[in-house]
Amino acid sequence: MEPQQQQQPLNNEDSGSGKGGFLCRQSSTRWTPTSDQIRILKELYYNNGVRSPNAEQIQRISARLRQYGKIEGKNVFYWFQNHKARERQKKRFTSDPPPPMQRPGFVPNGSSTWKPDDHSFYSKCPTISPGVVSSASTLTVGQMGNYGYGSVTMEKNFMDCSISAGGGTSSTGVGGSTLHHHNFGWVGVDPYSSSPYALFDKRKVFDESLLQGD
Amino acid sequence: MEPQQQQQPLNNEDSGSGKGGFLCRQSSTRWTPTSDQIRILKELYYNNGVRSPNAEQIQRISARLRQYGKIEGKNVFYWFQNHKARERQKKRFTSDPPPPMQRPGFVPNGSSTWKPDDHSFYSKCPTISPGVVSSASTLTVGQMGNYGYGSVTMEKNFMDCSISAGGGTSSTGVGGSTLHHHNFGWVGVDPYSSSPYALFDKRKVFDESLLQGD
DNA sequence: ACGATATGAATGAATG
DNA sequence: CATTCATTCATATCGT
Secondary structure (H helix, E strand, O other): OOOOOOOOOOOOOOOOOOOOOOOOOOOOOOOOOOHHHHHHHHHHHHHOOOOOOOHHHHHHHHHHHHHHOOOOHHHHHHHHHHHHHHHHHHHHOOOOOOOOOOOOOOOOOOOOOOOOOOOOOOOOOOOOOHHHHHHHHHOOOOOOOOOHHHOOOOOHHHOOOOOOOOOOOOHHHHOOOOOOOOOOOOOOOOOOOOOHHHHHOOOOOOOHHHHOOO | OOOOOOOOOOOOOOOOOOOOOOOOOOOOOOOOOOHHHHHHHHHHHHHOOOOOOOHHHHHHHHHHHHHHOOOOHHHHHHHHHHHHHHHHHHHHHHOOOOOOOOOOOOOOOOOOOOOOOOOOOOOOOOOOOOOOOOOOOOOOOOOOOOOOOOOOOOOOOOOOOOOOOHHHOOHHHOOOOOOOOOOOOOOOOEOOOOEOOOOOOOOOOOOOOOOOOO
C-alpha cells in the first residue's frame, strides 16, 4: 500500500454540537477513521490475518476501536471488505498473472471458501492462557478488551481465537432449539414494493424470538 | 480515511536548486499523463465507450500507453473512474434542473441520517458514433454498449430498525443454554457468511446504531 | 507568487 | 467477492 503514514489535524469526533441549528457543517456522514483505528485495523489485517471477520469479531473490533473514535460495526465490516478487495484488485491490474489454473484431478477447494481469517496461518491466541482458550470455544466475546498488558499498542489479544465460537459457520449446532436462522427481523420499508399490501409481505419485524436471546 | 491526507510528502529528488532540504518537488508523486496518453484515453472513453475497464482491459491499455510514458495500471483505472465521475458530476449541476424546493437553509437532517444519495437517473447516452473506428488501432478494448448504470434510484434509507440480535442462531447461539450475547447490531445479517447482504432478498439492512455497549 | 480549477489518488459505502 | 459510485484530499496546471 501506499506509504500514507502521517497524522493530520484529525477533525473528526466532530459532532457539531448543534451550535445554532443552522450552519454547522454536519460532518460527513461517512466514517472517518482515526490514525489509531487504522493502525489497529491494519494490525489485525496483517498481523492477525483477519480478513473477513464475522459479526462477533466485528463487534469486538468495533468495540475496541471505539476507544479511539466513533465507529460502527459496519465500518469495520466495510473496511475489511475494501482492504481486501483493493489489495486483490490492485494486484490484478498491476500484473497479468495468468488465471490460477489448477490441475485437473486436484480439487483445491470443494465448495467451502477457505477463509484465511483468524485461525489461519498465524498462530493466534498469543496472549490467551491455554486454560482460558477452552472457554473461547463457547464465546469469549465478553469484553476482554484491554486488560493488563493490553495497552494501546497491543490489540491482537482480543482478536484471539474466536473461530470456534459456536462454529461461526455452522451455528446449526444450536442443539435443541429448532430455531431457524431464517428469521431475520429486518425492519424497514420496502422501497420497491409499490404494492400497498406488500406491507405484509415481509415477516414483519421484531420477532420476539430474536430478541429474547436467552 | 478522509480528513487525513494520504499522500505522504515524500521529499526526495530535489528539483529546485539546493534549497537546503526542505520542501521539494518530487517528481513522482503522481502520474502526469502525457498528451498522447490522454488522447488515447479519451479516445477509448468517447469513441470506444470504455467507461470502466476491467483488469484485463486495464492491463492492455496501460501496456499500450506505456509506449508514451511511464504509467501503471492503477493510473488507467483511476483515470477512467475519475473521468466518468467528473463527467457525471458536472452534468449533475448543469443539465440537471434545480429540483423544486430544497434551498440552502433547509436542513433535512432531523432524526434519521440523511443519505445524500441522489442517484439521478439520467440517460447518459454517450456520444459515440457507432461505426466509427477512430484510430484506436490496436486496442480493442472497446466495449461499447455497456453503459448501463442507469440503475433505478432506490432509496434505502431505512437502515434503522431495532436491535433484534438475530444472533440467536448465530454462533452465539451455541447450545441452547449458552448465554446469548446480544449486542448485535446489524439486523438481518447472515452470521454464516457474515455478509449483510447475504439475504435472500435484496434487503440488507444493517444497523448498529443501537450498539453502544461500552 | 497566489488563487482557482483540473485532475490524480484514495477510500468509505454500496450493489450485484 | 468484484465492481461501482461518491466524496474528499492533494497536487499539477493555468490564469491573472
